[in-house]
Amino acid sequence: xxxxxxxYRQLEDIVGAENVSDDPVVLDAYAFEVLADLVRPEQSHFMxxxxxxxxxxxxxxxxxxxxxxxxxRIKVKPLSTGWYHFAAPQSDAPTLQLDMRRMDRILEIDExxxxxxxxxxxxxxxxxxxxxxxxxNINITGAGASCSVLASSCAYAGQGPMAYWMGGNAxxxxxxxxxxxxxxxxxTGSLGSGDGWFCGEGPGPSVRGICRGTIGSRGxxxxxxxxxxxxxxxxxxxxxxxRGTVPAYRLPIHEHFRVYTLxxxxxxxxxxxxxxxxxxxxxxxxxxxxxxxGADLAPAFWLMYNDHTKTLNDVEWMAQEPGxxxxxEEMRISFQFIxxxxxxxxxxxQDRILDAILAEVGGWKVKRFAEEDMAxxxxxxxxxxGHKHINYVWAGGYIGSWMQVGTPDWVKGYIxxxxxxxxxxxxxxxxxxxxxxxxMGSGSGFPGGGGTGLEQFVSYDPNDRESTKxxxxxxxxxxxxxxxxxxxxxxxxxxLELSKTDEQVWASxxxxxxxxxxxFQRKIKEALDPNNIGDRLYSTLPADRTIPADKTPATDRx
Amino acid sequence: xxxxxxxxxxxRCTRCSYCKWIPFDLVKSSRFAKGCPSVDHxxxxxxxxGGRLVTYLSLLDGRSEVTDRVVDIAFKCQLCGNCDxxxxxxxxxxxxxxxxxxxxxxxxxxxRVPPRYQAVIEGFRRRGTMLGAPEADRGSWxxxxxxxxxxxxxxxxxxxxxxxxxxxxxxxxxxxxSLDILRKAGLDVGLLDNGQCCGGRVYHMGYREEFARxxxxxxGAWEDAGVKTVVTPCADCYxxxxxxxxxxxSRVETIHMVEFVDRLVxxxxxxxxxxxxxxxxxxDPCHLGRQGEPFVPWEGxxxxxxxQAVVYDPPRPRYNGAQGVYxxxxxxxxxxxxxxxxxxxxxxxxxxxxxxxxxxxxxYPEFNAWTAAERVEEAKSTGADALVSACxxxxxxxxxxxxxxxxxxxxxxxxxxxxxxx
Numbered sequence: 001x002x003x004x005x006x007x008y009r010q011l012e013d014i015v016g017a018e019n020v021s022d023d024p025v026v027l028d029a030y031a032f033e034v035l036a037d038l039v040r041p042e043q044s045h046f047m048x049x050x051x052x053x054x055x056x057x058x059x060x061x062x063x064x065x066x067x068x069x070x071x072x073r074i075k076v077k078p079l080s081t082g083w084y085h086f087a088a089p090q091s092d093a094p095t096l097q098l099d100m101r102r103m104d105r106i107l108e109i110d111e112x113x114x115x116x117x118x119x120x121x122x123x124x125x126x127x128x129x130x131x132x133x134x135x136x137n138i139n140i141t142g143a144g145a146s147c148s149v150l151a152s153s154c155a156y157a158g159q160g161p162m163a164y165w166m167g168g169n170a171x172x173x174x175x176x177x178x179x180x181x182x183x184x185x186x187x188t189g190s191l192g193s194g195d196g197w198f199c200g201e202g203p204g205p206s207v208r209g210i211c212r213g214t215i216g217s218r219g220x221x222x223x224x225x226x227x228x229x230x231x232x233x234x235x236x237x238x239x240x241x242x243r244g245t246v247p248a249y250r251l252p253i254h255e256h257f258r259v260y261t262l263x264x265x266x267x268x269x270x271x272x273x274x275x276x277x278x279x280x281x282x283x284x285x286x287x288x289x290x291x292x293x294g295a296d297l298a299p300a301f302w303l304m305y306n307d308h309t310k311t312l313n314d315v316e317w318m319a320q321e322p323g324x325x326x327x328x329e330e331m332r333i334s335f336q337f338i339x340x341x342x343x344x345x346x347x348x349x350q351d352r353i354l355d356a357i358l359a360e361v362g363g364w365k366v367k368r369f370a371e372e373d374m375a376x377x378x379x380x381x382x383x384x385x386g387h388k389h390i391n392y393v394w395a396g397g398y399i400g401s402w403m404q405v406g407t408p409d410w411v412k413g414y415i416x417x418x419x420x421x422x423x424x425x426x427x428x429x430x431x432x433x434x435x436x437x438x439x440m441g442s443g444s445g446f447p448g449g450g451g452t453g454l455e456q457f458v459s460y461d462p463n464d465r466e467s468t469k470x471x472x473x474x475x476x477x478x479x480x481x482x483x484x485x486x487x488x489x490x491x492x493x494x495x496l497e498l499s500k501t502d503e504q505v506w507a508s509x510x511x512x513x514x515x516x517x518x519x520f521q522r523k524i525k526e527a528l529d530p531n532n533i534g535d536r537l538y539s540t541l542p543a544d545r546t547i548p549a550d551k552t553p554a555t556d557r558x
Numbered sequence: 559x560x561x562x563x564x565x566x567x568x569x570r571c572t573r574c575s576y577c578k579w580i581p582f583d584l585v586k587s588s589r590f591a592k593g594c595p596s597v598d599h600x601x602x603x604x605x606x607x608g609g610r611l612v613t614y615l616s617l618l619d620g621r622s623e624v625t626d627r628v629v630d631i632a633f634k635c636q637l638c639g640n641c642d643x644x645x646x647x648x649x650x651x652x653x654x655x656x657x658x659x660x661x662x663x664x665x666x667x668x669x670r671v672p673p674r675y676q677a678v679i680e681g682f683r684r685r686g687t688m689l690g691a692p693e694a695d696r697g698s699w700x701x702x703x704x705x706x707x708x709x710x711x712x713x714x715x716x717x718x719x720x721x722x723x724x725x726x727x728x729x730x731x732x733x734x735x736s737l738d739i740l741r742k743a744g745l746d747v748g749l750l751d752n753g754q755c756c757g758g759r760v761y762h763m764g765y766r767e768e769f770a771r772x773x774x775x776x777x778g779a780w781e782d783a784g785v786k787t788v789v790t791p792c793a794d795c796y797x798x799x800x801x802x803x804x805x806x807x808s809r810v811e812t813i814h815m816v817e818f819v820d821r822l823v824x825x826x827x828x829x830x831x832x833x834x835x836x837x838x839x840x841x842d843p844c845h846l847g848r849q850g851e852p853f854v855p856w857e858g859x860x861x862x863x864x865x866q867a868v869v870y871d872p873p874r875p876r877y878n879g880a881q882g883v884y885x886x887x888x889x890x891x892x893x894x895x896x897x898x899x900x901x902x903x904x905x906x907x908x909x910x911x912x913x914x915x916x917x918x919x920x921x922y923p924e925f926n927a928w929t930a931a932e933r934v935e936e937a938k939s940t941g942a943d944a945l946v947s948a949c950x951x952x953x954x955x956x957x958x959x960x961x962x963x964x965x966x967x968x969x970x971x972x973x974x975x976x977x978x979x980x
Contacts, residue, residue, distance in 0.1 A: 021602060023627045028616035029603040034572040045569060046621070055601055081575055082603070101601060106588055125579070126588035145582040146575055242583050245880050246907050247647040249583035297864070308880040312650045313873040316863050386582025389574045389648035394867040396570025396651055426865060433865040461866045463569040 001094045003051045007072055011054055011096075014064050019102070022052040030097045035085040038399060038475070039499035043468045047088035050077065050097035057102045059177060059185060059225040066223065067183035069096055070531045076181065077535065078223045080120040080148030085498055086218040090535040098223060100148075106130060107226065108197070114231040115174060117197050120150045120224065125386060127229075137234035139166035142442070144388030154178075154224040157215040159405075159445035159453070161287035161336070161382045166232050167447045170212060174200045174228035178211055181222045181529035186211075197228035210524055213538050214517055215494075220537035221529065235340045242380065248306040250376035251383060256341045258351055259379045261290065261369035262358065263334035267415055269361045270333050271408035276357040277337075278449030282350055284340035285382045286443025290369075291334065292391060292457045294434020299327045299368075301393075306377055312393075331366055335443065336378055394432045397462040399471050401478035403455035403491040405445055411452055414487050415439065418456045421481045422474070425458075430470030432459035455491055472496075488513065505536065506545050515547045561614060561664040564657035566860070568615035570649075570868075577607030577641035577654060580908035590903040590936055593640040595911055595929040604631045607641025607654040614661045624670055632661050633672050634925060636918050637762050638844040638911035639879070646878040651860075651868040655849075655877075659762070666764030672921035675763055682768065687721045687755045688920070697749070699723075699730035703737055706748030708783035713748035715740070716785045718799070720792030721755045722950035729950045735977040736791045736815045743822060747789075750779055758798030758845075763917035773806045780810055791815035791973055793949035794915075797845035804853035814846055816948045816972050820886035823893050830979035833896030838970070839942035840888055840899060841933065841956070842909035843949035848879035879907030887948050887972050894979040900940045910936060912952035919955070930959040937967055944968045946975065 003011075003022055011020045021027070030053050031046040040047065051074065056062045069076050078098040079087040089095035100120035106127060108117040111134045116127055125145035128138050141152040142160040152158065153173040166172065175191035175198070188211070191197055192204020200208050211221060236254040244250035253259055264270045277283055293301040300319040304310045318324055339354065341347030358364060368374060381387055391398040402418045404411070415437070423436035439454035456478070460471035475492035482489055497505055509518045522540035525532075541547070579585070580593035592598045597606040604613050613631050616622045635658065642655035665671065682688055699719070706713050717740055719733035740747045757772030780788070788799050788810050800812035822828035842848070854875035861871045884906045891899050904910045913919070913929030934956060937945040945956050945967055956969045 019601070021627075023625065024622040025613055025616055025625065025628055025631070026602050026604055028621055029609045029612045032571075032573065032612040032615070034574075045615075053602065083572070083574055099601070099603070122588070123579070123591070125582040125585040126591045129585045129591065130588050145585075146579065240586075246581060246643065246878055247880075249581065251583075308876075308878070311869070311873050311876055312867060313863075313869045315867075316869075380583050384583055384585075386585075387648055389572065389576055391648075392570075392572050392574075393648055393650065394864070395862075396572065396649075396868065429865045431865055432867050434867075459866065461570075461862075461868065463566045464866070467866050 001051055001092070003094075007068070008052065010068055011052060011065065014061055014068070015054055015056055019055040020052055024049070026053060030099070031088055033085040033088045034083065035399065035495055036088070037397075037462050037468050038472050038495060039085060043465050045462065047085055048090070048092050048095070050089050051094045053097045053099055055099045055102045059179065062098070062179045062223050062225055063183055063185055065096070065098065066179050066181065066533070069533050070183055073531055074533065075535060076223065076533050078120075078219050080151040081123060081146060083143065083147060086537060090498065090537060103225065109134065109231070111136065113198055115197050115228050116231055117226060117228045118150055119226055120148055122149055123147060124149050124152075125384065128384065131231055132234055132240065133238050135234050135238055136231040137166070138229060138231060139163060139168070139172050140385045141169050144385040146388065149229060150224055150227050153229055154212065154227055155216045155218055159442035161285045161289065161385065161442060163442050163446070164286040164444040164449060165284050165447065166230070168445045169216070170208070171447070172230045173208060174198060174230060176200065176208070176211070176224060176228070177226040179223045179225055181534045182531070213521055218537035220535045221525070222534065235342055244377070244380075245308045247387070248308070248377050249380050250373065251380035252376055253379050255344055256347050257379070258339045258347060259375045260337050261331065261334050261366040261378065262337050262363055263331050263366050264361060264363040265333070267333060267412040269363060271412045272361040273357065273363050274408040274443065274449070274452060276361060277443065280353050280357060281448070282339055282354055283337055283443065285336070285338035287382060288335035288440045288443070288454065289382060290336060292438060292440040293393070294432070294438040294457070295332050296328065296435030299331050300324050302374070306373060327368055334366060336382055337443070338379065338382060391457065394434070394459040395461040395467070397460040397468065397471065399458045399460070399475060399492065399495060400455040401458055401475055401490055401492040402439070402482070403441065403453045404482070404487055405451045405453035407450070408452055411454060414482070414485065415454065417481050417485050418454070418478070421478055422456055422458060425470065425474040425477055428470055430460070430467045431474060434459070502536065505539070506541055509539055509541050510545050510547050515541060559660055561660050562618060564653070564660050565615065565618060567652050567654065567657050568611035570651060571608045571611045573608055575606065575608065576644045576647065579644060580640065580904055581644055581647050584908045586903045590910075593644055593904070593908060593910070595638065595913065595932070596635040599925055599928055600634060605634065607645060607658065610635070610658055610661060611654065614664070624665065624668065629665060629670050629672060632665055633917060634922050635916055636844070636911045636913060636929065637916035639849050640908070640911070642877070643848050643879040643907045646876070650876065662764035663766045666766070671764055672917070674921040675917065678920045679760065679763070679765060679768070682755065682760055687725065688759050689721050689725045697724060699733050700737065700749060705737065705741070708748040708750035708785065709779070711748060712784040713746045714784060714786045715745050715747045716750050716780060716783065716788050717747050718756065718788050718790040718795055720790055720795040720950060722954065723792060727954060729953065729971070731977065732791050732950065732971045732973045735973045736789070739819060739822070739828070739976075740789060743827060748783065750783060751776065756795040756798040758794050758802060759917065761798070761802060762915065763920070769802070770806065773803050777803060777806065777808055785810055787811040787813060789813045789815055789818055791948070791971070793843035793846035793850070794951060797849050800850065801853045814883060814886070814948065816887040816890055817883060819973070819976055820889050823890060830894045830976070832979050834894050834975055834978050835896040836944050836975070837898045837900060837942050838891060838944045838946045838975070839902050839937050839940045840891060840905075841902070841912065841937070841945055841947040841952055842882070842884060842906055843947055843952050844909065844911050844915055846948055847882040847884060847909055848907040850883040851877050851879070851881040882907060890972055890976065891946065894975055897975065900942055902936045902940055904936065912947070912949070912955045914951040914955045919951070926955065927959060930955040934959045934965065934967065938965055942967065944970050946970045946972055948972045
């Protein structure tokens with residue numbers, strides 16, 4: 001499918017010829033996406049090709065583009081930083097890819113009212129660097145410093161190491177400027193009533209839930225062009241004196257902070273410690289991060305990473321060293337924990353409380369990771385999240401399974417199942433064998449604690465078709481494992497959804513715990529996207545779908 | 559190597575876009591966070607490190623064809639190496655920069671290069687230099703210097719000024735200062751092929767064979783002259799000798815002139831006596847900084863451990879900017895009385911390119927000038943009086959960017975300040 005010359009000329013007229021292309025090689029750079037190989041025929045790394053790529057500079061240009069697409073019935077797919085297969089066209093229907101990288105300004109940082117107003121191509125590292133100068137910080141989502149703050153806030157669901165302190169993606173979204181699929185510009189909350197960016201819910205229109213949908217629209221429901229996000233107090237230095245040698249940069253630990261890797265002897269103790277941390281209101285960054293390398297290999301991997309003369313080859317022998325084996329056992333159930341105080345006395349008190357609750361649950365601070373080099377590295381890693389791409393370090397391919405969010409006592413129930421599942425599936429040698437437990441995740445996705453989750457890191461080689469197929473099989477296995485033990489499907493089901501037919505997706509939505517949500521979303525889509533130029537990532541159930549009686553909303557049953 | 563050998567790098571690219579930015583831990587502001595001049599100027603994803611991998615993957619897989627746009631994508635890039643450093647913050651199985659070079663070789667072998675290359679490569683083939691200077695000008699800077707001519711005599715140390723320092727353009731003083739310092743240090747130094755090009759720039763433009771012929775000729779001449787060490791004040795030549803010639807089998811030690819001066823200062827054999835009252839900021843040339851790492855011979859193959867983890871047998875050397883030449887030029891500047899060194903945000907392995915590399919100066923003058931202007935803006939933001947580098951290509955690019963005189967920033971080579979301080 002190609003665009004008519006007339007339509008192409010119209011696009012050129014909107015943004016200038018240099019900002020639009022339908023050259024096949026340019027389009028392929030947008031069709032290529034990570035995880036495509038898990039959902040596309042023949043494990044292709046390419047999603048469907050867009051008919052053109054266009055780079056708007058203003059909201060008005062976006063609106064004109066969207067209206068043009070409505071006239072020609074061309075689907076619209078925006079991307080900001082564009083990581084994951086969700087960002088590419090989702091079907092072979094003609095789709096115009098909007099690359100938002102020319103909208104890259106921080107429009108305002110309102111220090112007094114703790115608000116930053118941004119465009120789509122502002123990444124977390126940029127915004128954090130600017131807010132730190134003012135003694136403020138932002139929530140960096142689990143996707144890390146490289147990702148668009150606007151896309152994370154408006155279009156995706158997710159937790160991160162700082163969510164425990166600052167809240168998750170959607171919670172940090174304030175007012176928003178949104179070009180709907182029909183080409184209307186909607187300014188939400190206080191912005192809609194001319195009162196600025198401070199509130200997403202009013203006194204203007206409160207449509208956060210409508211435009212985001214259940215888990216974020218993932219580019220399926222129009223284009224977000226500006227948004228405001230919350231800022232929070234940063235009790236550390238306004239200028240970071242980063243040191244260390246690439247790649248293991250280090251952030252010196254300010255006197256108001258403590259940086260630890262905490263470990264416990266059992267998953268019961270793990271859950272107890274999480275509850276104690278919540279109850280005692282400790283912690284600023286709270287995340288099980290380093291275990292993504294796998295419980296059998298993580299200590300060796302991270303100590304290798306901190307020595308720039310070493311490579312992955314060295315992990316093989318390092319993991320076998322007696323001292324490293326002891327450290328591996330010591331850290332088998334561990335997580336990273338950064339506390340921040342308002343004063344030296346405050347942080348000293350927090351440290352004493354932490355010692356007390358560790359004694360109560362039988363936990364400990366891992367000494368090697370509390371030494372200056374590893375503590376500063378941990379501090380840098382988790383305060384900026386500039387190394388998220390290490391997810392792919394073993395072989396270039398990673399897929400997350402599990403990650404159901406709930407209370408620690410509930411989450412600990414699926415850990416043995418997830419571990420056994422990975423161990424079983426990696427036995428083929430087609431997945432990386434790093435210990436059955438390669439689970440990582442936020443201490444809590446909600447501010448102050450309450451809901452945690454662990455994602456199983458499954459590493460495969462995307463350059464090896466058999467390994468890729470094994471990753472797909474693992475994802476399907478994980479869904480079956482979860483279901484058979486009474487857990488809902490995890491993250492893998494979201495990823496796999498892109499390989500399913502519409503019928504399969506609808507069947508899955510109909511069987512969800514609250515399928516009525518997707519009926520409501522269909523009604524929203526019909527109202528806001530009459531020409532269906534968005535894609536199915538804004539999930540909907542057709543009117544003629546049968547929802548099982550036990551899944552119908554309570555109000556209907558009455 | 560062939561382009562197909564880099565197919566795995568493309569298949570394992572995850573489109574994370576780290577290649578577009580400096581390493582995130584080093585980001586100090588929104589303004590100076592970007593690391594790739596090419597994608598920052600040209601915008602489409604293809605113009606990033608990862609985007610170029612996908613571009614050649616699309617070509618190799620027959621999904622698209624070589625067009626003028628493909629040539630533009632492959633060559634409108636300084637090969638500055640930021641993408642490589644940023645990618646390797648998290649990866650051990652990617653060689654982005656090597657793949658981008660191979661992409662150019664592949665296209666050049668098909669005769670698909672930017673049209674402006676034609677005159678440059680013809681000049682190189684005829685005159686042995688990238689520059690259009692008349693033959694008569696070659697080596698005029700060294701007249702009367704009284705050093706050995708290694709085409710007839712022998713010496714263990716050859717001084718190679720580089721074509722940019724020896725063929726006019728007002729940069730000859732760096733060559734003269736260097737030679738003075740070497741001679742005053744009592745070294746047995748000679749000159750060879752004065753004004754000839756090392757071949758590095760044609761290599762980066764995609765002409766692998768021309769480079770190989772040049773390297774073979776120079777290495778043969780060095781061997782005949784008994785050369786064991788080459789000293790150069792040019793970062794491009796430094797990288798060429800230290801890395802590219804080493805790959806061709808050279809065992810000649812390579813020293814950049816700032817390393818040599820730093821060594822003399824440390825040993826107390828060179829003292830700066832004249833204050834130079836100047837607030838300066840130092841620009842790391844790509845070929846002295848992140849690409850200035852020692853070459854390690856390697857021949858091996860991929861293997862897997864832990865089921866699917868990708869490693870190499872034997873372990874593959876890792877070039878990620880960790881061992882670049884960063885401190886010697888800074889130490890020299892700090893040793894000069896009166897100089898105050900202030901840093902830009904993007905330094906060392908995260909330095910923004912001057913714009914001149916990778917054939918961009920030759921083929922894309924507007925992009926070249928834009929890239930240099932970006933760096934000048936960053937230098938101005940420090941409040942420095944002067945932007946100092948250790949590469950004549952950087953110096954010339956910055957001088958041109960400041961030619962309108964509107965910015966109160968002067969441009970120097972480190973060695974020009976050394977001369978003032980002696």
